[in-house]
Every structure is written in structure tokens, then in C-alpha cells.
Amino acid sequence: MNSLLVSFIGLLCVAAVLSAPAENEPVPIVAQESDIQPDGTFKWSFETGDGVKVEQTGQPKQIDQETAVVLQGSASWTDNEGNPHQLTYVADENGYQPQSADIPVAPEVPPAIARALEYNAAHPEQDGEPQSQ
Template identity: 35%
Template sequence: MKLLVVLSLVALVAAAPKPQAPRQAAAANPQEVQILKLETENDGLGSYRYALEQSDGTKKEEQGELKNAGTDDEAISVRGSYSWVGLDGVTYTVTYVADENGFQPTLEQGPGGVLSPALIASLTG
């Protein structure tokens, strides 16, 4: 049951719409965002890792590991982050853990960010 909850949370995070970011000079046309880096590993036994970087400044990294395989407490523990460049030119990064304790995000913003600490706290619970 815990595995189902964790997998559901991971699926929600993966399917959630990401904030739109302005395109950097490398992608003058917003429709021409290029993948600069894509790395994937999957051992087929419950552990995986991937990393993605795009020309618009968007980045995503994640790794997952099966814990307590074959027991009633079997669950996937996921750690990762994604970042984007906001319309204000500031880089925003969400770092998260999703495990038997649920989805636990932390939002960070670069210098000059417009999100208040109270808003960040409300978004991350």
C-alpha cells in the first residue's frame, strides 16, 4: 500500500505542469528548445537515475531506489530536483524527497527572486 502511495506521488509530480520559463539566447524561438543533456540508468530491479538539461535553462534530476524489497514495507524512495528560469530572470529550484513519509519539497530562488518567504513556505507545506 505504501508503495502505491509513493508511486502515485511520483506520478503526480512527473505529470504536473512546470512553470513556463523565458528562453535564453540559445533558443531565440520559444518553440526551439533543445535538449543539451539526457542521461538515464535503470537497473530493472527498482533503482534508476536520470538527468535532463535544456537550452532554456530547465534542468531535472532524479534517482529512485527500492527499499525493503519483498516485504510488507516495500517502497520506492525518490530524491530529485528541477529548476527553471522565471520570467524575472531568476532561477528557481525545487528539491524533493518522496518516500514512505510522502512528498517533501523545498523551493529555492536565486538572487532577486520575487517569491516571498511566506509564499515559499505555503507552497512547500
């Protein structure tokens, strides 16, 4: 009985593997470029056969007591539904700053809450004090 059960489960596994969609073919790289300079600046890019394009540049920048690499880049692609997407970004002393129509935008802060936040910022000495009744 156990061998029959094991055989049946084995056949189910084989059927599941055979009925699964075939793996996607590898996507070819149709263009690629890379340039690294002795001073630390660089640029690279690539494009794939399915239309993905990615590029990035970077250069060292003195920020306070450290040397950091400042980056700029972009990526574009088309999703499975045929919708185009594009992303650009900068990464520097102000952090990662992406820009894209695909990035959700927070709703505007209601005026009453904005006034309350301004009041709190202008009166930090009142933070944490118990209110008198």
C-alpha cells in the same frame, strides 16, 4: 447580408491569427541521461537549451509489507523575469517533501492557540461533551 457577415467574421479571425505572437521555438534538450538497474534503482536527468535542469534517482525500499520506490530529485530553472528557482524533494514513506525558497511558509501558531491545542490533545475525553454552565 449573411454572407457579408460571415466574410467579415472570417477576416477578423484571420487578422487575429496573424496578429497573435508566433509560437515559441521548441527548446532543445542539450543533455540527457538515463540508467535503470536490474535491482530497480534508477537515475535520470536532462538539461534544456534554456537552462532547465531536472534530475531524479530512485531505489526500492521495503516499507512494512510492501516494496515502494523512494525518490530524490531536483529541478532548477529561470523564470521569464530572469529569477532563478530551485526545488529539491524526497518522496518516501513520509510522503512528498519538497524544499524550495519559493514554497510559502505558514505563519507561526500564536502561543495561546498552541496551548489550547496541547490542552485538547492531552484531554481527549472532553471532546464532544457539552459544557456545563
